[in-house]
Amino acid sequence: MNFEPTEMQQQIAQMIRDFGKTNIQPYVMEWDESQEFPVQVFKRLGELGLMGVLVPQEYGGSGLGYLEYVTVISEISRICGAIGLSVAAHNSLCTGHTLQFGNEAQKQRYLPKLATGEWIGAWGLTEPNTGSDAMNMKCVAKKDGNDWVLNGTKCWITHGKSCDVAVVIARTGDVRDSHGMTAFIVEKGTPGFSGGKKENKLGMRASETAEMIFDNCRIPAENMLGAEGDGFIQSMKVLDGGRISIAALSLGIAKGAMDAALKYSKERHQFDQPISNFQGVSFKLADMATEIEAAELLTMQAADMKNRKVKMTQQAAMAKYYASEVAVRVANDAVQIFGGYGYTKDFPVEKFYRDAKLCTIGEGTSEIQKIVIAREALR
Numbered sequence: 001m002n003f004e005p006t007e008m009q010q011q012i013a014q015m016i017r018d019f020g021k022t023n024i025q026p027y028v029m030e031w032d033e034s035q036e037f038p039v040q041v042f043k044r045l046g047e048l049g050l051m052g053v054l055v056p057q058e059y060g061g062s063g064l065g066y067l068e069y070v071t072v073i074s075e076i077s078r079i080c081g082a083i084g085l086s087v088a089a090h091n092s093l094c095t096g097h098t099l100q101f102g103n104e105a106q107k108q109r110y111l112p113k114l115a116t117g118e119w120i121g122a123w124g125l126t127e128p129n130t131g132s133d134a135m136n137m138k139c140v141a142k143k144d145g146n147d148w149v150l151n152g153t154k155c156w157i158t159h160g161k162s163c164d165v166a167v168v169i170a171r172t173g174d175v176r177d178s179h180g181m182t183a184f185i186v187e188k189g190t191p192g193f194s195g196g197k198k199e200n201k202l203g204m205r206a207s208e209t210a211e212m213i214f215d216n217c218r219i220p221a222e223n224m225l226g227a228e229g230d231g232f233i234q235s236m237k238v239l240d241g242g243r244i245s246i247a248a249l250s251l252g253i254a255k256g257a258m259d260a261a262l263k264y265s266k267e268r269h270q271f272d273q274p275i276s277n278f279q280g281v282s283f284k285l286a287d288m289a290t291e292i293e294a295a296e297l298l299t300m301q302a303a304d305m306k307n308r309k310v311k312m313t314q315q316a317a318m319a320k321y322y323a324s325e326v327a328v329r330v331a332n333d334a335v336q337i338f339g340g341y342g343y344t345k346d347f348p349v350e351k352f353y354r355d356a357k358l359c360t361i362g363e364g365t366s367e368i369q370k371i372v373i374a375r376e377a378l379r
Contacts, residue, residue, distance in 0.1 A: 003300040008064075009071045016075040019048065028080045031206035032351060035198075037086070037162055038206060039120065045087060046117015050076075053091055055099055060112035066241075066303035070248040077252025078259070081355030082206035084252055085362075088245035089158035089207075090114070094121025097167045097183065097238045101226040106185065110165060122163035124154035124212050125235055131156075132368050134169075135232060139214065141170035141182060146221050148172075148184060150214035153196065156362075160210030161195030164188045168212070169231040181231035185223045192217030203354030240313055242363045243320035244306060247299040250323035250359040254295065254330040257352035258288045261334040264347075275337070284333045292330065295323035314376035321369035324359035331356040 005013070023041060031038055045051055053069045055061020062068075069091070077084030095114045098106060098121075113119035130136045139152025150170055154160070166186050173180025186193050196211025226234055262285060265276035275281045298319040305312035331353040335342035342349045360366045 001301065001304065003067075003297065003304070005071070006067070009068055012068055012071050013075045015048065016050075016072065016079075019044070020076065020079040024076075024079050024083055028206075028348075028351070029345060031080075032082070033205075035200070035205045037159075037208040038083075039162060041083065042086065042090070042120060043117045045076075046115070049115075050087060051090055051117040052095060052111070052115020055095060055111050055115040059099075059107055059115060061115035066244060066306045067300065070244065070251070070299055070303045073245055073248035074252035074255065077249045078256040080206065081249065081253045081256075081352065081358075082204045084249050085204050085355075085358070086158060086207040088242075088249050089123065090121050092242045092245040093123030093158075093238060094163075094165065094167050096241055097123060097225065097234065098185070100238065101183065101230075101234050102185075105222070106225065110185065114165070119164035120159050120162055122157050122159040122166040122212065123238075124157050124160075124166055124168040126154060126156045128153060128155050132365060134235070135176045135178060135181075137169070137171050137175075137181065139168070139170045141172050141184060141219075143172075144218070148182075148219045148221065148224065150184065150186070150192070150217040150219060152214055154212040154214075155196075156199070156209055157212050159208050160212045161198055162208050162210075163195075166193075166212060167225060168214070169235055170214075172228055172231075178232050179229040181235075182228050183225035183231040183234055184219050185225060186214075186217065186219060190217055190219065202357065203351070204358050239363060240316050241306060243316040243369070244299065244302050246359055246363050247295070247302065247316070247319035247323040250320075250327035250356070251292065251295055251299055253352050253356050253359065254288070254292050254323070254327040257327075257331040257334040257349055257356070258285070258292060260348045260352070261285065261288070261337045264341075265337055281337055284337060288330045288333060291326045295319070295326045298322055314373055317364075317369040317372040317376070320364065321366050321373065324356075325366060327356040327359050 049062040052061030057063040073088045141148045141150050172182040192215045194213050196213045199209040268275045302315040302319040334349040
């Protein structure tokens with residue numbers, strides 16, 4: 001397998017670097033401190049075709065594959081993990097679910113708005129009492145004539161307050177029945193649908209994380225995604241692709257932290273020489289480079305399999321698990337190389353350090369990935 005970047009990937013990477021230099025980099029700490037979700041940046045990214053990377057051109061998307069998608073997410077995350085996270089969640093969750101399981105009318109209605117960034121998407125699976133235990137959800141949808149009525153709360157939702165449209169999974173059958181949940185499209189402004197508490201987070205602070213509240217929220221039957229009872233099964237398939245997103249996000253954060261550490265190690269002098277000359281520092285850099293390379297190969301392998309429509313549940317879980325843990329280790333070592341300066345907000349590594357941790361938790365914890373990997377290995 002050859003995962004050398006194609007000309008298209010190189011062009012995408014350069015476009016993001018050019019855009020990021022002017023539109024993201026100067027504001028990274030400002031957004032982080034104020035926890036501002038900079039909607040205008042996502043509109044601009046939509047104009048560049050980066051909010052509908054995998055959406056076919058007939059629906060207003062870029063019509064690209066997963067290798068290009070990994071390039072997009074990792075290059076944005078190399079500049080700012082929070083922006084990378086929001087772009088990933090928008091592309092792979094709300095947009096991805098609609099693309100994969102929507103009927104033609106739903107695709108025509110929602111994908112052009114999502115793919116261009118005109119609308120921001122959210123995806124609601126997690127609840128206060130169900131993190132890894134998604135089948136125990138309490139948010140219910142009951143049939144009432146031609147409509148469905150939703151009641152309950154979703155939490156930890158990226159763009160939970162600011163979204164224009166959300167894909168929401170609700171229980172329509174028995175608890176712990178994998179065929180007892182159904183997916184629905186809910187538009188902003190629907191009576192009974194509101195954003196709740198916005199979380200005050202350790203990292204990824206420019207990516208909005210909030211509750212979504214449903215209080216007798218009435219949804220027409222045509223907003224059901226796929227068949228009744230298929231919501232959980234659909235979600236697991238969406239999360240297979242989502243794991244590639246988080247692997248790419250992790251990869252970008254790790255690369256950003258290493259970029260900063262490499263540069264600093266050549267500039268910082270102690271005992272009349274750059275600290276990169278010292279084995280204690282150079283060996284850290286060697287470990288970083290090796291682990292990033294391994295994470296990238298795992299991620300590209302999963303992306304390649306996804307492109308070829310080959311089952312890649314295990315490979316996506318491996319990529320997500322390994323790359324996210326690598327991001328944490330690399331960011332940790334980067335802070336160490338910076339020494340005291342690494343602990344201040346004047347230098348970028350403390351933000352990479354805070355952002356990285358989410359990657360081991362979001363879209364399935366490292367422990368859940370190990371369960372998936374082991375289950376596939378034992379088959």
